[in-house]
Amino acid sequence: xxxxxxxxxxxxxxxxxxxxxxxxxxxxxxxxxxxxxxxxxxxxxxxxxxxxxxxxxxxxxxxxxxxxxxxxxxxxxxxxxxxxxxxxxxxxxxxxxxxxxxxxxxxxxxxxxxxxxxxxxxxxxxxxxxxxxxxxxxxxxxxxxxxxxxxxxxxxxxxxxxxxxxxxxxxxxxxxxxxxxxxxxxxxxxxxxxxxxxxxxxxxxxxxxxxxxxxxxxxxxxxxxxxxxxxxxxxxxxxxxxxxxxxxxxxxxxxxxxxxxxxxxxxxxxxxxxxxxxxxxxxxxxxxxxxxxxxxxxxxxxxxxxxxxxxxxxxxxxxxxxxxxxxxxxxxxxxxxxxxxxxxxxxxxxxxxxxxxxxxxxxxxxxxxxxxxxxxxxxxxxxxxxxxxxxxxxxxxxxxxxxxxxxxxxxxxxxxxxxxxxxxxxxxxxxxxxxxx
Amino acid sequence: xxxxxxxxxxxxxxxxxxxxxxxxxxxxxxxxxxxxxxxxxxxxxxxxxxxxxxxxxxxxxxxxxxxxxxxxxxxxxxxxxxxxxxxxxxxxxxxxxxxxxxxxxxxxxxxxxxxxxxxxxxxxxxxxxxxxxxxxxxxxxxxxxxxxxxxxxxxxxxxxxxxxxxxxxxxxxxxxxxxxxxxxxxxxxxxxxxxxxxxxxxxxxxxxxxxxxxxxxxxxxxxxxxxxxxxxxxxxxxxxxxxxxxxxxxxxxxxxxxxxxxxxxxxxxxxxxxxxxxxxxxxxxxxxxxxxxxxxxxxxxxxxxxxxxxxxxxxxxxxxxxxxxxxxxxxxxxxxxxxxxxxxxxxxxxxxxxxxxxxxxxxxxxxxxxxxxxxxxxxxxxxxxxxxxxxxxxxxxxxxxxxxxxxxxxxxxxxxxxxxxxxxxxxxxxxxxxxxxxxxxxxxxxxxxxxxxxxxxxxxxxxxxxxxxxxxxxxxxxxxxxxx
Numbered sequence: 001x002x003x004x005x006x007x008x009x010x011x012x013x014x015x016x017x018x019x020x021x022x023x024x025x026x027x028x029x030x031x032x033x034x035x036x037x038x039x040x041x042x043x044x045x046x047x048x049x050x051x052x053x054x055x056x057x058x059x060x061x062x063x064x065x066x067x068x069x070x071x072x073x074x075x076x077x078x079x080x081x082x083x084x085x086x087x088x089x090x091x092x093x094x095x096x097x098x099x100x101x102x103x104x105x106x107x108x109x110x111x112x113x114x115x116x117x118x119x120x121x122x123x124x125x126x127x128x129x130x131x132x133x134x135x136x137x138x139x140x141x142x143x144x145x146x147x148x149x150x151x152x153x154x155x156x157x158x159x160x161x162x163x164x165x166x167x168x169x170x171x172x173x174x175x176x177x178x179x180x181x182x183x184x185x186x187x188x189x190x191x192x193x194x195x196x197x198x199x200x201x202x203x204x205x206x207x208x209x210x211x212x213x214x215x216x217x218x219x220x221x222x223x224x225x226x227x228x229x230x231x232x233x234x235x236x237x238x239x240x241x242x243x244x245x246x247x248x249x250x251x252x253x254x255x256x257x258x259x260x261x262x263x264x265x266x267x268x269x270x271x272x273x274x275x276x277x278x279x280x281x282x283x284x285x286x287x288x289x290x291x292x293x294x295x296x297x298x299x300x301x302x303x304x305x306x307x308x309x310x311x312x313x314x315x316x317x318x319x320x321x322x323x324x325x326x327x328x329x330x331x332x333x334x335x336x337x338x339x340x341x342x343x344x345x346x347x348x349x350x351x352x353x354x355x356x357x358x359x360x361x362x363x364x365x366x367x368x369x370x371x372x373x374x375x376x377x378x379x380x381x382x383x384x385x386x387x388x389x390x391x392x393x394x395x396x397x398x399x400x401x402x403x404x405x406x407x408x409x410x411x412x413x414x415x416x417x418x419x420x421x422x423x424x425x426x427x428x429x430x431x432x433x434x435x436x437x
Numbered sequence: 438x439x440x441x442x443x444x445x446x447x448x449x450x451x452x453x454x455x456x457x458x459x460x461x462x463x464x465x466x467x468x469x470x471x472x473x474x475x476x477x478x479x480x481x482x483x484x485x486x487x488x489x490x491x492x493x494x495x496x497x498x499x500x501x502x503x504x505x506x507x508x509x510x511x512x513x514x515x516x517x518x519x520x521x522x523x524x525x526x527x528x529x530x531x532x533x534x535x536x537x538x539x540x541x542x543x544x545x546x547x548x549x550x551x552x553x554x555x556x557x558x559x560x561x562x563x564x565x566x567x568x569x570x571x572x573x574x575x576x577x578x579x580x581x582x583x584x585x586x587x588x589x590x591x592x593x594x595x596x597x598x599x600x601x602x603x604x605x606x607x608x609x610x611x612x613x614x615x616x617x618x619x620x621x622x623x624x625x626x627x628x629x630x631x632x633x634x635x636x637x638x639x640x641x642x643x644x645x646x647x648x649x650x651x652x653x654x655x656x657x658x659x660x661x662x663x664x665x666x667x668x669x670x671x672x673x674x675x676x677x678x679x680x681x682x683x684x685x686x687x688x689x690x691x692x693x694x695x696x697x698x699x700x701x702x703x704x705x706x707x708x709x710x711x712x713x714x715x716x717x718x719x720x721x722x723x724x725x726x727x728x729x730x731x732x733x734x735x736x737x738x739x740x741x742x743x744x745x746x747x748x749x750x751x752x753x754x755x756x757x758x759x760x761x762x763x764x765x766x767x768x769x770x771x772x773x774x775x776x777x778x779x780x781x782x783x784x785x786x787x788x789x790x791x792x793x794x795x796x797x798x799x800x801x802x803x804x805x806x807x808x809x810x811x812x813x814x815x816x817x818x819x820x821x822x823x824x825x826x827x828x829x830x831x832x833x834x835x836x837x838x839x840x841x842x843x844x845x846x847x848x849x850x851x852x853x854x855x856x857x858x859x860x861x862x863x864x865x866x867x868x869x870x871x872x873x874x875x876x877x878x879x880x881x882x883x884x885x886x887x888x889x890x891x892x893x894x895x896x897x898x899x900x901x902x903x904x905x906x907x908x909x910x911x912x913x914x915x916x917x918x919x920x921x
Binding site: 003011012015019032033036078080087088098099100109129164167237239240266267293296301310312314330331339344350353372390401 | 440441443444445451452453454455457458460461462463464465467470471472474475476477478479480481482483484485486488491492494495496497498499500501502503504505506507510512515517520523525526527529530531532533534535536537538539540541544545546547548550551558561562573574575576577579580583584587608609611612613614615616617618621658659661663664688689690691692695696697706712713714715716717718719734755756757758759760761762763764765766767769772773775776777778779780781782783784788789791792793795796799800811812814835836839844845850867868896899900901902903904905906908909910913914915916917
């Protein structure tokens, strides 16, 4: 047996001797208390049974969004992601044998810059929420100020993550309320101070509503604060880029770009800035250079910002990011192309407005806001949304997000998302069943 | 191999790799739905290619990348073990992949049961009370763990502002400490590669919130003084943090909890066999001892009366570090990995990982300088100073290994070893693979004697030669732009 052969060569008699440095008092003197090993066949059966305890969106029609969206994913995305050269590789530290991932990330960075209207994008962050928190840290460091203002129309979980990151750094997060589903501009003007490092909004916001980015950006800049926008990348097929409207940092949740819902992850955060912030941004960046024969090549660059070199003085501690998810986004955006992204955005826009009109023409539902929205909207129901969702489940429909849990003032508020995948027949049936017929 | 153009350079106007149904609802003009000021006039410059063009492009790119299935990947501190294919199949099951995170709890009992089960198994493996599966990577787990340490002291009314980190630590340790607002105190290692107890005692005081330790450490060595270290830290009121990036040597053999650690993170994408994805997604669950459970990030999965649920009502929680519940599909793969191994299998994993590392250590210790001549754990660290005298650096040796079809070991880390070369073979490699690798290094050693230029100018067989990384950093070009 090769094990004994190897031990002999090392000059040891037993495997036990390999662990001689571990003091007896910290040894585990029993077997781990874990279920016994399963063969591959048993494991497949076991996990299949476990997965069947969930209701999945292949068998159900989804009108739920709230930060994670049921957009269509072309088959080529997973086929390409499943190539072992991509998914089993480590971070591309050896550029000569990692040109594939490095070039793909360079293409990803370019696409994110194009979508957001920014100059520089990094190789990805953990998700949209943590990207927003890193943007806050960057702003406070860059502006040497200790407070940020965040719209209450930003995703509730993103605001929670902001507060977590802020709390431990001694930063203050102040929330600004909303009016008709949009950030309350008057309240913002009254809240902003000379200690405000950044104004943070989401567009379209958690209610699906579009914010007045240009006007908010001006308020930020008049107060020497940075303007941070968390954007829905699909919406950027038809909406003016935050970069054109004065944003200094644009982040967002990239799940919609070719990543399955996966019960909340892995997704990817994107992170883009204007040129002046290049050397302050967190995370990996891929740059173009030449090899010694003069051929174009790609490598991780500007690494003096990063933890493995700068240690406690690094711009962030991030190391592994979401490379494979960023690759999915790159392939998705390649397949869609310039026209396809616009079509997905337009279909979502048209279908959500159709659903909104159908629902609000029913006696049981009324509109809550009158501001323009993109693919998601808020309505008020006469019965509780939880009850509605339970009823819809009988018809294999996953209903919208009950807003009262995070916005107690929105009594019986229901956040409904409609992507390009929903057909007229599905929408009509949803309205009919939700209306109680 | 030819260079592969950027996808933007393959664009032909109005090509598309995607088809959508025609709109089946009554439509309005975009101007009726979106205020004019918000309508995009300049479309993003995205590629315009057909599906076959796109598939060829990314296939070409994949062929310019080296994966774990391509060959041996002894990258120290990264635990590049084989990723079982069945786990990919499981993670893609409809009942895991096509689940919305905000579905009602009654409709996601399978997901919650899996998470609860994984939490329980990780707790048993590490000797902790509970885990949060929320952190998305190792560094993210460190961040959450340090928040817990800070919250613990604050709750006790103590203001402890400093964290001790040994000079052999991963770079993420000091960086994470700084993210949480701690000052970092670095403590030197002793002559055996362990923590210097005298320095540690001198550094401990009422400002110290805790010590971050990797054990086995980044030299691949187990610190025999661990119980004494734990006592010193605890006696001074600090907590002990376990950087579980290097946990592949200890499963079923010893547990951080039994060593005296209070907070632990584990890298599922290392020890628990989930693929690295070319730089993520990873997963870095953070576990704690019983009295710290109340500080874990929220929500936490709980079980009561036959039903799993997400518990948000945790007033002392450090809060949320990420949207939703963690990198769920990575959790599915790690769960499947542990279930496929069982208690005996996990112990065998660690035994074989340690055996393989010692086999490499023993076979190569005459070739390189071995700064700490001890039995190692999951990895071994050499110094290439003998080779440097001959004008060849470990970078050169690493690049030459590329020509022979290997992913090189980690270089220049840990920082306390000059010309460090850090090798982690993992348990999934056979003796034959290791022998072949040892033989190849022997050939390179001969090349250093007979033709050092060949090594110093390597690699010669890769799609690109050595890169000008200085130029890349000095004149950053980090995106493509259409040339006018």
